[in-house]
Amino acid sequence: MTVTVCRGCCCGTEAKHPGVDHAGQYERLRTAVGSAGRVRAVTCLDVCTQSNVVVVGPSSEGRAAGGRPVWLGFVLMDEMIDDIAAWAHAGGPGLADPPGLLDLQLISVSRRVREGLAE
Template sequence: MSRRNRTEKAAPPSPVTVTVCRGCCCGTETKHPGVDHAAQLERLREGVGGSGQVRAVKCLDACAHSNVVVVSPSAEGRRAGGRPVWLGWVLADDMLDEITDWVRAGGPGLADPPGTLDLQEFAVSRRLREGLPG
């Protein structure tokens, strides 16, 4: 059994992560004309600030729900029972604001999502859940 070096620092806690699909359907002018996808991503990043992290990925393979955003719990939220929440049809600024408010409040496992996000939530197969980039 090895002992941890006392001068070694513990890894920082894992923050809430907001994963934004920007692949073949999500984030395209063709599927969602008139939506400023780059501005959406920036709005999420600014809104989340230091409360979490926002990342864009190529495709989450849930195209029927485009624009897809997944809010994954922090390490603390996961210990409290939080699991990733898949949100679809995230196209309007008020949805982005609700997501950022939820992340700042602690995210899955630590805070209830704003009620209107319930309308955007959808279930995915285990194959998709397990394939979410880490």
């Protein structure tokens, strides 16, 4: 599974979200996900109005079970990072439901944006 973290013009910047330790959150997510998946940062996912954006992509097993990438917006609190990591360890999209309050973070993006993210 792959967890893609937006760190472009709006996501991950002190200008838009002062007081959030963006670099610390990214490292915390990488450490917490560990061997359950790959965490990568990209420049921009083009959903700036809902920053910070994270996309949780299914593993091959999850995709075979019907899982598709899940877009999360406003990922600003450490508890959300913990929930994303717990979801990765539980199998992620297609294999497990998102834990905690992640269902409240689900966002809908345009097909153009969705298709622009290589999996």
